[in-house]
Amino acid sequence: MLKVSNLDVYYGAIHAIKDVSLEVPDGEIVTLIGSNGAGKSTTLHTISGLIKPKNGSIVFEDTDITGMAAHKIVGMGLCQVPEGRHVFANMTVMENLELGAYLRSDKAGIAEDMDKIFQKFPRLLERKTQVAGTLSGGEQQMLAMGRALMSRPRLLLLDEPSMGLAPLLVKEIFNIIKEINESGTTVLLVEQNANMALSIADKAYVLETGRIALAGTAQELASSEAVRKAYLGG
Amino acid sequence: MDMGSLLHQFLQQLINGISLGSIYALIALGYTMIYGILKLINFAHGDIYMLGAYFGFVATTMLGFSFVPAIIFAMVGAAIAGIIIERIAYRPMRNAPRIAILITAIGVSFLLEYGMMLIATPQPRTFPAVFAADVYHFGPLVVNSQQIVILVSAIILMAILTYIVQYTKIGKAMRAVSFDTDAARLMGINIDRVISATFALGSALAAAGGVLVGIYYNSIDPLMGMVPGIKAFVAAVLGGIGIIPGAMVGGIILGVVEAMVSGFISSTFRDAAAFGILIIILLYKPAGIFGKNVREKV
Numbered sequence: 001m002l003k004v005s006n007l008d009v010y011y012g013a014i015h016a017i018k019d020v021s022l023e024v025p026d027g028e029i030v031t032l033i034g035s036n037g038a039g040k041s042t043t044l045h046t047i048s049g050l051i052k053p054k055n056g057s058i059v060f061e062d063t064d065i066t067g068m069a070a071h072k073i074v075g076m077g078l079c080q081v082p083e084g085r086h087v088f089a090n091m092t093v094m095e096n097l098e099l100g101a102y103l104r105s106d107k108a109g110i111a112e113d114m115d116k117i118f119q120k121f122p123r124l125l126e127r128k129t130q131v132a133g134t135l136s137g138g139e140q141q142m143l144a145m146g147r148a149l150m151s152r153p154r155l156l157l158l159d160e161p162s163m164g165l166a167p168l169l170v171k172e173i174f175n176i177i178k179e180i181n182e183s184g185t186t187v188l189l190v191e192q193n194a195n196m197a198l199s200i201a202d203k204a205y206v207l208e209t210g211r212i213a214l215a216g217t218a219q220e221l222a223s224s225e226a227v228r229k230a231y232l233g234g
Numbered sequence: 235m236d237m238g239s240l241l242h243q244f245l246q247q248l249i250n251g252i253s254l255g256s257i258y259a260l261i262a263l264g265y266t267m268i269y270g271i272l273k274l275i276n277f278a279h280g281d282i283y284m285l286g287a288y289f290g291f292v293a294t295t296m297l298g299f300s301f302v303p304a305i306i307f308a309m310v311g312a313a314i315a316g317i318i319i320e321r322i323a324y325r326p327m328r329n330a331p332r333i334a335i336l337i338t339a340i341g342v343s344f345l346l347e348y349g350m351m352l353i354a355t356p357q358p359r360t361f362p363a364v365f366a367a368d369v370y371h372f373g374p375l376v377v378n379s380q381q382i383v384i385l386v387s388a389i390i391l392m393a394i395l396t397y398i399v400q401y402t403k404i405g406k407a408m409r410a411v412s413f414d415t416d417a418a419r420l421m422g423i424n425i426d427r428v429i430s431a432t433f434a435l436g437s438a439l440a441a442a443g444g445v446l447v448g449i450y451y452n453s454i455d456p457l458m459g460m461v462p463g464i465k466a467f468v469a470a471v472l473g474g475i476g477i478i479p480g481a482m483v484g485g486i487i488l489g490v491v492e493a494m495v496s497g498f499i500s501s502t503f504r505d506a507a508a509f510g511i512l513i514i515i516l517l518y519k520p521a522g523i524f525g526k527n528v529r530e531k532v
């Protein structure tokens with residue numbers, strides 16, 4: 001579904017992503033793990049078209065989207081939930097969800113999807129006229145995910161959805177990611193919480209200082225000595 | 235002066251101030267919207283207002299339009315000019331250092347001012363009276379029909395703008411882009427289109443202000459945008475730059491203060507007073523009157 005080949009990304013003179021290749025098969029959850037500054041967010045931003053790569057190609061469902069404008073990529077069915085949520089804090093929960101459906105014009109479908117999101121995240125329903133900036137961190141994460149789902153993505157990129165959340169909430173979020181995947185959305189999940197990520201993923205990549213250091217099935221990586229030492233706390 | 239005439243003078247200046255202030259508000263809205271989206275202080279904005287006045291002049295004199303078609307003509311003309319200016323002058327500078335864009339804006343301002351001198355000569359033009367200047371007396375207070383037209387037009391335009399920004403898709407996109415550009419792009423929002431729409435709306439409002447001033451003072455000239463442009467900028471900062479209701483309130487406050495100073499002290503101090511209140515308000519509220527940020531939890 002998504003094939004990234006030999007990607008090189010620079011910030012000025014900083015070579016942030018070095019020859020990265022990865023593949024996300026249709027229907028799976030693929031996780032990209034790595035420590036702070038490894039280049040995980042940069043990889044996702046490049047896929048989403050927020051940053052232009054120097055070399056390499058990104059192919060989504062047989063279309064080359066390398067260097068395509070970000071809004072067009074969303075239109076093709078690839079949506080990102082950015083690190084740190086980035087909800088529109090000055091707007092209500094409803095308005096945030098409406099913006100998620102910005103490229104759609106099927107009013108009935110949008111209303112239907114909004115109901116589905118409220119079923120998935122009942123806490124958002126209770127707060128639908130509340131300004132997003134006043135939501136808790138967990139609620140903002142749910143809103144950011146709901147907002148992305150409003151675009152009906154076939155591939156969802158998630159950047160550290162567990163960041164800053166209490167363990168119970170992390171569990172809840174990961175369960176929802178599984179549900180989203182089971183209902184047919186392919187997921188590329190970036191995480192620092194490698195334990196949790198490997199427990200729900202099919203495939204995994206480990207990014208180290210801009211390079212893919214390891215790749216394999218989630219099970220293989222979870223039992224790999226190197227990964228356990230570096231990312232799973234022994 | 236006895237109490238009665240003092241009160242009368244106060245009310246009279248309040249009326250004058252509100253009608254002048256509503257014009258500042260119309261110009262300030264464009265400043266604030268463009269700042270909100272691009273973080274650019276568009277120094278050429280006052281000149282768009284001048285351009286609007288000239289479009290109105292052409293519409294009323296050469297094309298023989300009456301008031302409403304003329305103001306619409308001016309607004310559309312200025313909107314197109316705003317889109318073109320953004321496209322040619324600002325878009326290529328999108329990722330340039332802030333100071334370079336600011337200098338570009340000053341350059342655009344000069345281009346419009348001296349370009350207009352070239353086309354229309356530096357001579358002031360007499361703006362035709364588009365409707366009879368009736369004078370109404372409410373007891374001792376005097377209100378003329380122009381003041382009423384200015385106020386009513388400004389209120390209608392601000393209501394339309396508020397509706398667009400609050401309830402339409404493009405308005406929501408504008409708010410999203412101005413709050414978080416990258417997040418807006420991740421929603422599928424084409425930010426170039428939103429920026430064009432913002433320039434169009436802001437320029438149209440300034441043009442309406444230009445036509446209204448032409449009607450009020452009967453005279454327009456290529457440099458007429460300089461001082462109102464700066465004052466509208468003050469109004470926008472006063473209300474909290476980037477905040478739409480702030481620009482409306484800031485404009486009215488500025489107009490009223492100016493009218494009061496002109497009426498009770500001397501019109502010589504009018505401009506000093508405008509900047510005086512700016513300084514005082516910013517000392518207590520550095521982000522402007524409406525400038526309180528929604529706290530963001532991370």
Ligand SMILES: Nc1ncnc2c1ncn2[C@@H]1O[C@H](COP(=O)(O)OP(=O)(O)OP(=O)(O)O)[C@@H](O)[C@H]1O
Binds near residue numbers: 034040083
């Ligand atoms: N806008 C930028 N300008 C310059 N350098 C940047 C920029 N954004 C990221 N970098 C650098 O690129 C590298 C990769 O950053 P990135 O944000 O992709 O890491 P990450 O894996 O997402 O880290 P984290 O887990 O902390 O979110 C880092 O060295 C970072 O300092």
Ligand SMILES: [Mg+2]
Binds near residue numbers: 040041042083159
């Ligand atoms: Mg990151």
